[in-house]
Amino acid sequence: MKFERLFQQVNIGVMSVKNRIAMPPMGTGFATKEGLVTEQTLDYYEARARGGAGLVIVECTCVDFPRGIHALHRLVIHDDSAVPGLTRLAQVIKKHGARAGIQLHHAGRIARSKVTGLQPVAPSAIRHPAASYPQGEVPHELTASEISDIVDLFTAAASRAKRAGFDGIEIHAAHAYLLAEFLSPFCNKRHDSYGGGIENRARMLIEVLKSVRKSVGDDYPLWYRINGREYGLEDGFTLDDAKAVAQMLNSTVDAIHVSAWGYGRSALANCPDKPGALLPLAEEIKKVVTVPVIAVGRLTPELGEQAIEQGKADIIAFGRELIADPELPNKALGGSLEDIRPCIACFHCHDVGGSSIACSVNAVIGSKGNGYEVKPAERIKRIAIIGGGPAGMEAARILSLRGHKVVLFEREALLGGQLNLAALPPHKERINPLISYLSTQLKKLDVEIRLNVEAHLEYIKSLKPDAVILATGGVPLVPQIPGIGLKNVVTALDILTHGVETGRRVVIIGGGSTGCETAELLFEGGKEVTVVERRPQLAFDMGFRDRLRLSLRIKDLPITFVMNAICEEITKDGVTVSTELDKKQFISTDTIVLALGMKPNNTLFSLMQGEEFETHLIGDCRGGGKICEAINDGFKLGCAL
Ligand SMILES: Cc1cc2nc3c(=O)[nH]c(=O)nc-3n(C[C@H](O)[C@H](O)[C@H](O)COP(=O)(O)O)c2cc1C
Numbered sequence: 001m002k003f004e005r006l007f008q009q010v011n012i013g014v015m016s017v018k019n020r021i022a023m024p025p026m027g028t029g030f031a032t033k034e035g036l037v038t039e040q041t042l043d044y045y046e047a048r049a050r051g052g053a054g055l056v057i058v059e060c061t062c063v064d065f066p067r068g069i070h071a072l073h074r075l076v077i078h079d080d081s082a083v084p085g086l087t088r089l090a091q092v093i094k095k096h097g098a099r100a101g102i103q104l105h106h107a108g109r110i111a112r113s114k115v116t117g118l119q120p121v122a123p124s125a126i127r128h129p130a131a132s133y134p135q136g137e138v139p140h141e142l143t144a145s146e147i148s149d150i151v152d153l154f155t156a157a158a159s160r161a162k163r164a165g166f167d168g169i170e171i172h173a174a175h176a177y178l179l180a181e182f183l184s185p186f187c188n189k190r191h192d193s194y195g196g197g198i199e200n201r202a203r204m205l206i207e208v209l210k211s212v213r214k215s216v217g218d219d220y221p222l223w224y225r226i227n228g229r230e231y232g233l234e235d236g237f238t239l240d241d242a243k244a245v246a247q248m249l250n251s252t253v254d255a256i257h258v259s260a261w262g263y264g265r266s267a268l269a270n271c272p273d274k275p276g277a278l279l280p281l282a283e284e285i286k287k288v289v290t291v292p293v294i295a296v297g298r299l300t301p302e303l304g305e306q307a308i309e310q311g312k313a314d315i316i317a318f319g320r321e322l323i324a325d326p327e328l329p330n331k332a333l334g335g336s337l338e339d340i341r342p343c344i345a346c347f348h349c350h351d352v353g354g355s356s357i358a359c360s361v362n363a364v365i366g367s368k369g370n371g372y373e374v375k376p377a378e379r380i381k382r383i384a385i386i387g388g389g390p391a392g393m394e395a396a397r398i399l400s401l402r403g404h405k406v407v408l409f410e411r412e413a414l415l416g417g418q419l420n421l422a423a424l425p426p427h428k429e430r431i432n433p434l435i436s437y438l439s440t441q442l443k444k445l446d447v448e449i450r451l452n453v454e455a456h457l458e459y460i461k462s463l464k465p466d467a468v469i470l471a472t473g474g475v476p477l478v479p480q481i482p483g484i485g486l487k488n489v490v491t492a493l494d495i496l497t498h499g500v501e502t503g504r505r506v507v508i509i510g511g512g513s514t515g516c517e518t519a520e521l522l523f524e525g526g527k528e529v530t531v532v533e534r535r536p537q538l539a540f541d542m543g544f545r546d547r548l549r550l551s552l553r554i555k556d557l558p559i560t561f562v563m564n565a566i567c568e569e570i571t572k573d574g575v576t577v578s579t580e581l582d583k584k585q586f587i588s589t590d591t592i593v594l595a596l597g598m599k600p601n602n603t604l605f606s607l608m609q610g611e612e613f614e615t616h617l618i619g620d621c622r623g624g625g626k627i628c629e630a631i632n633d634g635f636k637l638g639c640a641l
């Protein structure tokens with residue numbers, strides 16, 4: 001077997017786990033407003049257990065509701081009303097041979113009074129700085145007796161989790177939540193026995209674990225999640241601190257789960273883009289403990305296998321990878337890695353605010369019962385899809401899986417459509433595996449693909465299709481401003497698709513995601529770049545974390561950003577822009593690049609009306625413009641036809 005070690009049995013205390021694959025805790029937002037388990041919660045976790053993970057750790061579950069919750073629709077375990085739902089949850093996970101763990105959580109100063117109605121609490125009255133969460137509010141500094149009350153809340157929650165049938169408990173002492181706040185000298189400035197040296201900063205975590213241990217018994221699997229270190233701080237929690245804590249708790253717990261946190265440039269450290277970025281932390285912790293170490297951080301089956309072989313970790317957690325494809329373990333076991341739908345590290349699942357998670361590449365998370373199911377077609381149809389971008393490919397995949405006869409037309413020489421463009425800017429290579437995955441699936445499903453074909457109406461009619469799906473994407477928006485037709489004006493698409501060359505100095509009109517990423521690409525190509533954006537914010541079309549990642553990369557580059565400015569006129573020597581205060585400014589440049597977004601390319605759609613076949617629009621040519629919308633459209637129509 002290719003992944004011999006990954007699929008070895010492992011023990012966490014007395015608990016035998018069938019393989020070394022874990023699903024780490026990930027908040028879903030599928031709970032009710034009161035934090036109770038819903039059908040969607042059950043479907044979502046059951047799919048991940050069915051997919052073959054040996055250990056499924058249920059998302060952060062709040063022990064102190066509402067004070068300790070960081071968003072609504074997150075699970076709670078603060079009183080007995082939560083137990084019936086959690087009991088069903090543990091059952092659906094265990095039904096498939098997986099072990100059910102649950103993460104017990106207190107959000108500390110990350111909680112917001114806007115959500116909870118209460119002032120957040122923390123080791124010290126210091127607000128959380130803007131990082132991968134927006135800036136927090138000043139928390140209440142917990143007294144020693146309030147700390148003891150929270151220890152009791154963790155303990156009571158643990159006995160509820162055990163009563164609900166969970167096989168084990170993870171205490172959340174990682175990231176920037178309450179127990180991690182106590183551990184970190186950056187936010188713990190106390191002068192009592194809970195502050196100062198690492199023995200004191202670890203006191204609350206030790207009290208929680210010892211108290212929970214006493215309540216659940218010695219033979220009940222108990223572990224905790226910790227930051228291997230905090231990045232981006234001078235006075236942060238260090239790897240030496242983490243090692244010291246790991247040693248102090250080695251005999252109290254049955255495993256340790258090593259994550260990380262960061263600030264400033266490292267604000268996204270816990271969800272890295274780089275595969276295996278956090279493995280060195282797990283490796284270092286493993287040197288000082290005897291209990292199994294769970295590693296996480298954009299791991300692949302190959303990296304996981306290697307890490308176990310090299311003694312860097314004992315259990316491999318796949319987070320976003322299991323959101324994207326719950327069947328990852330089964331597919332790895334069956335040797336069909338090419339069938340694993342890849343996570344493209346886009347942060348869409350993370351950027352949902354208080355609502356439920358969604359995935360850019362997987363339209364079905366937690367959505368059983370909403371009417372979209374991949375089931376055999378009642379009547380086989382001949383379906384023509386025009387456009388081989390993400391929407392067209394996903395529709396072709398689902399329709400073909402359901403038994404329809406599909407022919408896919410793409411006017412370019414390769415499949416992928418806008419995905420090929422999305423993959424071009426620096427750091428976007430993570431998009432390519434999605435193109436490969438979809439192309440491979442279409443090949444395996446024997447979808448008829450005709451490349452280099454511009455599908456005209458007469459040609460489509462000659463195929464005598466039952467249905468035609470238009471997935472022809474978008475065309476760049478070109479504003480009606482003086483000088484727009486001059487030779488020095490190109491679109492971002494011209495640069496990204498056709499490799500059109502620009503002069504040395506470039507002004508990009510539009511500071512959305514495409515404008516910013518094109519700016520980065522051109523800058524790396526040695527150009528002098530200015531971006532003109534009419535809003536006060538760049539990359540407005542991105543979610544919070546995706547935008548943060550982009551801004552962390554580009555903010556120190558010598559690119560000029562002219563904000564709150566509208567392009568008034570273009571001449572052969574440059575552009576005139578006016579700012580909010582009605583000030584006009586002429587920017588001298590060689591090339592003007594339009595990055596103002598796309599408009600749907602759907603003229604064929606109106607021509608097709610009145611024909612004998614049914615017609616549908618999906619993806620960018622229906623409006624939208626994001627990968628998640630394209631895949632979602634393709635999936636839903638694929639299920640519906
Ligand atoms: C949508 C989402 C929700 C998350 N929620 C939690 C959580 O509830 N508790 C936690 O400890 N980590 C949480 N994380 C972090 C993950 O457990 C994991 O450490 C992180 O995604 C990195 O692993 P990956 O690269 O395999 O995704 C969350 C991550 C994501 C993407």
Ligand code: SF4
Nearest residue numbers: 343344346349359360
């Ligand atoms: S939304 Fe994006 S980051 Fe999240 S799991 Fe899906 S592909 Fe990965």
